[in-house]
Amino acid sequence: MSRSGGSLPARADGGAGIARACEATALCSAAAPKAAVSSRAVPRGAVPVGTSRMNYIFHFGDMWNARDEFIAGTLMTLRLSALAMVASLAIAILGALARTSGPKPLGLIVAAYVEIIRNTPFLVQIFMIFFGLPTVGLRLDADEGALIALILNGSAYTIEIVRAGIEAIGHGQVEGAMALGLHRLQTFRLVVLPQALRIIVPPLGSQFILLMLNSSVCAAISADELTSAALDIQGRTFRAFEAFIVAAAIYFVLSLLFSTLFAGIERLAFGKKVTR
Amino acid sequence: MRSLNTGDLFYLLLAARWTVLLSLIAFAGGGAVGLGIALLRVSQARLPRWFAIGFIRVFQGTPLLLQLFLVFFGGDMIGIPLGAWLSVVLGLSLNAGAFLGEIWRGAIQSVPNGQIEAARALGLHYGARMLRVVFPQAMRIAIPPTVGFLVNLIKSTSLAAIIGFVELTRAGQQLNNATFRPFVIFGLVALVYFVMCWPLTIAASRLEKRLALAYKR
Numbered sequence: 001m002s003r004s005g006g007s008l009p010a011r012a013d014g015g016a017g018i019a020r021a022c023e024a025t026a027l028c029s030a031a032a033p034k035a036a037v038s039s040r041a042v043p044r045g046a047v048p049v050g051t052s053r054m055n056y057i058f059h060f061g062d063m064w065n066a067r068d069e070f071i072a073g074t075l076m077t078l079r080l081s082a083l084a085m086v087a088s089l090a091i092a093i094l095g096a097l098a099r100t101s102g103p104k105p106l107g108l109i110v111a112a113y114v115e116i117i118r119n120t121p122f123l124v125q126i127f128m129i130f131f132g133l134p135t136v137g138l139r140l141d142a143d144e145g146a147l148i149a150l151i152l153n154g155s156a157y158t159i160e161i162v163r164a165g166i167e168a169i170g171h172g173q174v175e176g177a178m179a180l181g182l183h184r185l186q187t188f189r190l191v192v193l194p195q196a197l198r199i200i201v202p203p204l205g206s207q208f209i210l211l212m213l214n215s216s217v218c219a220a221i222s223a224d225e226l227t228s229a230a231l232d233i234q235g236r237t238f239r240a241f242e243a244f245i246v247a248a249a250i251y252f253v254l255s256l257l258f259s260t261l262f263a264g265i266e267r268l269a270f271g272k273k274v275t276r
Numbered sequence: 277m278r279s280l281n282t283g284d285l286f287y288l289l290l291a292a293r294w295t296v297l298l299s300l301i302a303f304a305g306g307g308a309v310g311l312g313i314a315l316l317r318v319s320q321a322r323l324p325r326w327f328a329i330g331f332i333r334v335f336q337g338t339p340l341l342l343q344l345f346l347v348f349f350g351g352d353m354i355g356i357p358l359g360a361w362l363s364v365v366l367g368l369s370l371n372a373g374a375f376l377g378e379i380w381r382g383a384i385q386s387v388p389n390g391q392i393e394a395a396r397a398l399g400l401h402y403g404a405r406m407l408r409v410v411f412p413q414a415m416r417i418a419i420p421p422t423v424g425f426l427v428n429l430i431k432s433t434s435l436a437a438i439i440g441f442v443e444l445t446r447a448g449q450q451l452n453n454a455t456f457r458p459f460v461i462f463g464l465v466a467l468v469y470f471v472m473c474w475p476l477t478i479a480a481s482r483l484e485k486r487l488a489l490a491y492k493r
Contacts, residue, residue, distance in 0.1 A: 116466075119427065119431075119470045120469045120473070121432075121466075121469055123434040123445055124434060124448070125466070127448070127449065127452070128459065131462070132462065135456075135458060216341045220438050230342070230345075240352075240353075241346070244349065248338040251337065251342065252334065255336075255338075
């Protein structure tokens with residue numbers, strides 16, 4: 001199941017991307033004769049057919065051999081998440097400003113966008129973008145489709161975070177600053193921004209982790225990220241359980257790492273009195 | 277390739293029944309798991325508490341898709357082939373259990389300690405204390421985020437499509453493969469999800485506002 005060979009036909013007939021992702025699952029789950037050969041449960045043919053398979057022997061050798069693919073997948077996951085986060089933060093700042101202090105029709109459009117994205121599944125959004133955009137002449141590869149989907153999805157959630165931060169600052173604060181003789185830029189820089197950041201930054205950290213975990217769904221269109229890598233590896237080695245455990249462990253370590261990192265950043269930036 | 281017809285629309289709507297059913301069953305299963313996890317999480321004993329913390333961390337720190345894959349293949353591996361439907365139900369229930377457990381833990385812990393001490397002083401044992409004193413008070417706080425989580429759960433059921441279970445999203449894929457009208461088909465699929473989720477979103481934010489108002493006084 002070579003990656004380059006797999007992604008071309010995926011674009012040609014629309015559904016093959018997902019079919020390819022499921023091909024591997026079907027391979028290991030469906031027919032009994034196939035399964036017996038596949039060694040998914042009975043390593044090296046040690047246990048006769050029909051006996052209990054409880055004595056599964058983990059075999060991580062193939063996983064170690066596939067470490068380069070895991071690493072490449074992890075890097076792609078990180079790259080997709082980081083790019084999507086930065087882009088959606090930029091969109092979110094504009095969107096939140098439009099929502100709070102822009103003209104009314106624009107605010108309504110942003111609100112509708114946020115509601116539509118937040119009330120439909122990410123998987124459907126990915127399909128819409130990956131299969132839909134090529135029909136209007138925008139050719140995408142799987143990674144580009146995944147990135148666009150992650151940005152569109154992530155910015156809806158980020159808009160709400162930024163908006164909540166801006167709205168949490170009372171009018172009195174701004175009026176007070178004006179009364180003290182600060183001009184507009186000073187008011188924003190010295191009064192509004194420090195308080196808003198305090199409210200915005202903690203949920204942004206969780207949003208990044210959610211986005212990273214969510215990016216696994218991009219495996220449905222065979223983007224080159226970690227979950228796709230695990231699917232490819234299990235399709236080749238028939239070691240489904242091991243491949244998914246390794247991938248899950250990598251995601252787990254990443255999310256622990258980032259939550260520790262963000263907590264540290266918050267402590268450095270805002271002192272210890274961070275209220276969540 | 278063929279064109280879309282009204283039969284296809286019915287096919288989508290019929291598949292949507294599976295999405296609803298899956299959401300309801302996963303919510304019931306997740307509720308049971310979540311209640312257990314929340315109680316373990318607030319327990320005085322260290323071991324159950326650590327177990328609950330670990331459970332929540334693992335399920336919140338890994339992608340749901342991989343959890344579903346692991347249940348799907350894990351069942352096979354230990355000799356109980358679950359099939360797509362049961363794997364998705366089990367996987368979603370465990371995942372929902374972790375999230376609901378965390379939500380309900382917060383609600384339980386928001387009940388002032390004095391209430392529990394008073395209940396204990398009145399001679400109520402653990403069951404009665406929880407059932408008659410803690411839960412009724414925790415419920416008020418728990419309901420808005422629980423309704424909000426239901427939206428997430430409905431959206432999560434779409435991942436069943438990747439395992440191969442035919443619910444709304446998978447039905448959309450099948451139609452798209454046959455007719456190749458992605459914008460129309462996935463637009464309709466998204467619309468059905470939206471119709472299911474939006475009322476819940478609105479309800480959750482209204483409940484939240486009402487609760488916030490009650491605490492302002």
